[in-house]
Amino acid sequence: MKVQNFKYYMPVKIFFGEGRLEELGTLTKGLGEKALLVTGRKSMRKLGITDKVMKLLQESFVKVVLYDEVTPNPTVEVVNEGAKIAVKEGCDVIIGLGGGSALDSAKGIAVVASHGGSAWDYIGEGKVTEKTLPIVAIPTTAGTGSETTLVSVLTNKKNLRKDAISSPYIFPRVAIVDPNLMKSMPSELTADTGFDALAHAVEAYLSINANPFSDILAMKSISLINDSLVEATKNGEDLEARGNMALASSLAGMAIAQAGVVAGHGFGMSIGGILDTPHGRTVGILLPSVISYNLPEVSERISQLASCFNLPATGDSMNDAWKVIEAIKKMMKEMNFPTRLRDIGVGRKDIPKIVEDCMDRPDIANNPKKIDYKEAQKFLESIV
Ligand SMILES: [Fe+2]
Structure with a gap:
């Protein structure tokens, strides 16, 4: 059989296991001083996870701004708005907390906040640079795998098109995969x-x-x-x-x-x-x-x-x-x-x-x- 040529690249530091969320503050501290926490409005707040995450960050002296406007099948507008807040507040690290929608939104925000323009400008490959803000991914569902991928899937309501920003620069720097966060998933x-x-x-x-x-x-x-x-x-x-x-x-x-x-x-x-x-x-x-x-x-x-x-x-x-x-x-x-x-x-x-x-x-x-x-x-x- 012929030798197959291929490449393998996976730069995400994965912290896996029960209770690993506790390490969030320390892990984020090494990446920035002020975090934008990107999540959905309902379930994370109801379960007290949003509050817990904010507390963990503050205990490690990481300032945090909450952006909890993420919806399922996140739109370009949700990302652009989040990026505007990140820039205005001077956030230097973006944390996605939730399912794939929250994680993909966080990736999109990290791109737009550092590059300008609209998230839709970066759809496809090769349009994102190393300027991208560091991303921390905290999945609360088990499926999307966004914590270990280089894509952010977004929906453009104007042309009803769902498409992806794809770049090695949007691999999260850190993924905290804590099964405790998934217990309450219906x-x-x-x-x-x-x-x-x-x-x-x-x-x-x-x-x-x-x-x-x-x-x-x-x-x-x-x-x-x-x-x-x-x-x-x-x-x-x-x-x-x-x-x-x-x-x-x-x-x-x-x-x-x-x-x-x-x-x-x-x-x-x-x-x-x-x-x-x-x-x-x-x-x-x-x-x-x-x-x-x-x-x-x-x-x-x-x-x-x-x-x-x-x-x-x-x-x-x-x-x-x-x-x-x-x-x-x-x-x-x-x-x-x-x-x-x-x-x-x-x-x-x-x-x-x-x-x-x-x-x-x-x-x-x-x-x-x-x-x-x-x-x-x-x-x-x-x-x-
Ligand atoms: Fe998928």
């Missing part, structure tokens, strides 16, 4: 975000840019999700399950930071931009079909995922690959996870718009089996 959100992590791991594994490092990260992530996602949705207080999911999410983030994602996220980003659907639920619904679409090209590789689901390999790669798809469908059934796009409000009439929007995405180009306009249409029709 069952439905646990399932949605858990399926986002699973989609990241499987799509990174399928990507034409996968490499031996991303494969190891993806496979370990899939195993952990198979072991613990159903349990975490049924018993949120189960810290072992929460810990496994937190780890799976960060590992899957590391895998996509190297290999990217494929058609599930390509379609999912367009659906989310146009119809404002929950991200994890969207890519989760698409996942079994994305794998089966790619079977003719990469059945051998997919069959090797059987071990992640504790399935014996029979040596018949097509048969083993189908078993992988069945295992994922079984997990969906156990969690009452939706299986059709219509379950999240996508209708047949929306398909042309979605296809039009997604064909230029790198995620579509990363897919092992090529997808043209007609195939994309057929794919979505089969699952609507």
